[in-house]
Amino acid sequence: xxxxxxxxxxxxxxxxxxxxxxxxxxxxxxxxxxxxxxxxxxxxxxxxxxxxxxxxxxxxxxxxxxxxxxxxxxxxxxxxxxxxxxxxxxxxxxxxxxxxxxxxxxxxxxxxxxxxxxxxxxxxxxxxxxxxxxxxxxxxxxxxxxxxxxxxxxxxxxxxxxxxxxxxxxxxxxxxxxxxxxxxxxxxxxxxxxxxxxxxxxxxxxxxxxxxxxxxxxxxxxxxxxxxxxxxxxxxxxxxxxxxxxxxxxxxxxxxxxxxxxxxxxxxxxxxxxxxxxxxxxxxxxxxxxxxxxxx
Amino acid sequence: xxxxxxxxxxxxxxxxxxxxxxxxxxxxxxxxxxxxxxxxxxxxxxxxxxxxxxxxxxxxxxxxxxxxxxxxxxxxxxxxxxxxxxxxxxxxxxxxxxxxxxxxxxxxxxxxxxxxxxxxxxxxxxxxxxxxxxxxxxxxxxxxxxxxxxxxxxxxxxxxxxxxxxxxxxxxxxxxxxxxxxxxxxxxxxxxxxxxxxxxxxxxxxxxxxxxxxxxxxxxxxxxxxxxxxxxxxxxxxxxxxxxxxxxxxxxxxxxxxxxxxxxxxxxxxxxxxxxxxxxxxxxxxxxxxxxxxxxxxxxxxxxxxxxxxxx
Numbered sequence: 254x255x256x257x258x259x260x261x262x263x264x265x266x267x268x269x270x271x272x273x274x275x276x277x278x279x280x281x282x283x284x285x286x287x288x289x290x291x292x293x294x295x296x297x298x299x300x301x302x303x304x305x306x307x308x309x310x311x312x313x314x315x316x317x318x319x320x321x322x323x324x325x326x327x328x329x330x331x332x333x334x335x336x337x338x339x340x341x342x343x344x345x346x347x348x349x350x351x352x353x354x355x356x357x358x359x360x361x362x363x364x365x366x367x368x369x370x371x372x373x374x375x376x377x378x379x380x381x382x383x384x385x386x387x388x389x390x391x392x393x394x395x396x397x398x399x400x401x402x403x404x405x406x407x408x409x410x411x412x413x414x415x416x417x418x419x420x421x422x423x424x425x426x427x428x429x430x431x432x433x434x435x436x437x438x439x440x441x442x443x444x445x446x447x448x449x450x451x452x453x454x455x456x457x458x459x460x461x462x463x464x465x466x467x468x469x470x471x472x473x474x475x476x477x478x479x480x481x482x483x484x485x486x487x488x489x490x491x492x493x494x495x496x497x498x499x500x501x502x503x504x505x506x507x508x509x510x511x512x513x514x515x516x517x518x519x520x521x522x523x524x525x526x527x528x529x530x531x532x533x534x535x536x537x538x539x540x541x542x543x544x545x546x547x548x549x
Numbered sequence: 550x551x552x553x554x555x556x557x558x559x560x561x562x563x564x565x566x567x568x569x570x571x572x573x574x575x576x577x578x579x580x581x582x583x584x585x586x587x588x589x590x591x592x593x594x595x596x597x598x599x600x601x602x603x604x605x606x607x608x609x610x611x612x613x614x615x616x617x618x619x620x621x622x623x624x625x626x627x628x629x630x631x632x633x634x635x636x637x638x639x640x641x642x643x644x645x646x647x648x649x650x651x652x653x654x655x656x657x658x659x660x661x662x663x664x665x666x667x668x669x670x671x672x673x674x675x676x677x678x679x680x681x682x683x684x685x686x687x688x689x690x691x692x693x694x695x696x697x698x699x700x701x702x703x704x705x706x707x708x709x710x711x712x713x714x715x716x717x718x719x720x721x722x723x724x725x726x727x728x729x730x731x732x733x734x735x736x737x738x739x740x741x742x743x744x745x746x747x748x749x750x751x752x753x754x755x756x757x758x759x760x761x762x763x764x765x766x767x768x769x770x771x772x773x774x775x776x777x778x779x780x781x782x783x784x785x786x787x788x789x790x791x792x793x794x795x796x797x798x799x800x801x802x803x804x805x806x807x808x809x810x811x812x813x814x815x816x817x818x819x820x821x822x823x824x825x826x827x828x829x830x831x832x833x834x835x836x837x838x839x840x841x842x843x844x845x846x847x848x849x850x851x852x853x854x855x856x857x858x859x860x861x
Contacts, residue, residue, distance in 0.1 A: 291690065294693075351656070353656075355790075
């Protein structure tokens, strides 16, 4: 009986040893593994003679050996059973691969976001549905079939006696909404322009604001005036209106003119160049002197 | 001038999501490859690229039109198409008297060519010439590199990086062990690069580990390096930059030795030696009077805070 058991054990041991022989591969230099990519690099020198004579069989043998080594490594990793399958947890890859796009930069803050941060205003979550007391049902705050929709208005009261009763209040409401949309779009573009540090063309650096300074208003007036077909030639000046300073247009001299005046002018320029002395910024010079003395 | 991405507002939510993706993501999707035919392409190169596209399947697309482009002379068409389809890897096949069976493999960073390599293809044996069963779609292959040049030569190191990028398949942090189906072996020797792809068969042994058997699956081909365009070191560095948010945070007071043992450091307050229990000696024993004193010290009168209401 006892001999039977020992035989059995020996049998098992032999089998295991044989199995181990089947999966064992010897390499002089160990492979470099990067299991995150399922990758291995073999640095052992190749048998070039064999490679030349029977390429495919040599490559298959080499691949089999290396693949066996990688599989052995993968089986040694920590694994879990998921849906009845053994799943190995791969380590993070070592080889750094370039990204396809740069790392996204944080969005530049809008003017409102800057203001809110300064004032400590925090975003509040608003509920999507609002109770409509007239219709006695829940309605979305924004979008289709929303509360206070202009679709629901079949009648608009004339606000007071001062307003003209012939004005179409429905059209006015639509117009106001369009204005608001346009304003929002403009603000969006201005935010982008600020983030990109761009000047907006065609505006002369003036954009509508809630509060304009006197100078800015004057600039706007002059811009508006010069925006006619005749570039503001026939516009009347208002009372107390001051002309806005503009950059002078460069005037070119005649191509054929006084030779004497031309030589004089050229000589003047030459003189100016020759007598040019380097300018000394006294404050800067003194500061640098002081700093060098302090260092010493 | 640099284009301003946010200027044109997307009209639909779907469009917005697509534009956001194209602008760059923190965790990127797997790179997709496009396979482009040059105007002078021959049937061998078409078949060749179709095979590779098949291997890379969900992450590849074979472009139908031929393209009048020469990547090394003018890369604009490739960059344009890649930007349109959001591809970051490309393969370009052509054929000419000067460069027969010409193959260009490259990748893009930020819609600009990062690096590319040109090869001549020889000894091509197609996928359909082998009888092995096909592998699962989107299966991650085992990649094996051998040969001295991949370790010693700079161009080959970059090439290795590109080939890993091209062939390594979808990113994953876990793998089904019985699902190891495909192995790609790339061997560089004597100025040639041998590409071999096999199907893996895991045979049961008595032990826990299986024995690997290979079955030729194809495609098989040999490459000879022609021209190449490498990214400058600074560009490569900026392209490989990992976002700060994804870098692993430093764990304080825990270290690992080379052998894999974890060491922890614990900071303690200074020990109170007066309470230390040392060897008992008769001489150190407290006398009765001392004991009494110690007891009275131990229990000081409980402090009670109170205030007295002043009489009105």
